[in-house]
Amino acid sequence: MQGLRWVQLSEQERNDFLGDGGTGTLSFSTEIEEPPFSLPVSYGYDGDGHFYFQLSLPDESGKADLLDNEVTFVTHAQTDRGWRSVVATGRLEDVTDMDYDSAAVQGMWAVDIPQVDVFDRPREEIEFRQFRLDPEKLTGRKEVESDS
Numbered sequence: 001m002q003g004l005r006w007v008q009l010s011e012q013e014r015n016d017f018l019g020d021g022g023t024g025t026l027s028f029s030t031e032i033e034e035p036p037f038s039l040p041v042s043y044g045y046d047g048d049g050h051f052y053f054q055l056s057l058p059d060e061s062g063k064a065d066l067l068d069n070e071v072t073f074v075t076h077a078q079t080d081r082g083w084r085s086v087v088a089t090g091r092l093e094d095v096t097d098m099d100y101d102s103a104a105v106q107g108m109w110a111v112d113i114p115q116v117d118v119f120d121r122p123r124e125e126i127e128f129r130q131f132r133l134d135p136e137k138l139t140g141r142k143e144v145e146s147d148s
Helices: 011-018 103-109
Strands: 003-008 021-028 037-045 051-056 070-079 082-094 128-133 137-146
Touching (some): 011 082, 037 070, 103 128
Antiparallel strands (some): 003 137, 021 037, 037 051, 051 128
């Protein structure tokens, strides 16, 4: 009987899986009695462990109030070699107003953040801020076949 088990992705496997961008879920920590504030997002990845996000912060969303909280970012997909997932935790760094020659802004320009249109008006009418996640913890897992 064959089953499945999970093992850690190597750094190269993790980087190959993440590519230079995709989609996932970003969750902000909240009060202890409250669930995390989670939202689907597009991300860019620079291959050096940094994730980049463009977030809209409308007043009614509540996101702006959570920007200083710890976050968890998760992305997963079924590949031709089975399921893969990556989890990154840390705090977001606002890079919107940083100097263009800073490493964070240069990293932002080097990634490909997919533009997914989920807004009630054209994207060009929406203000976005750019953020970087330099994870305190970054893990990846992959599915492998097991003989057990």
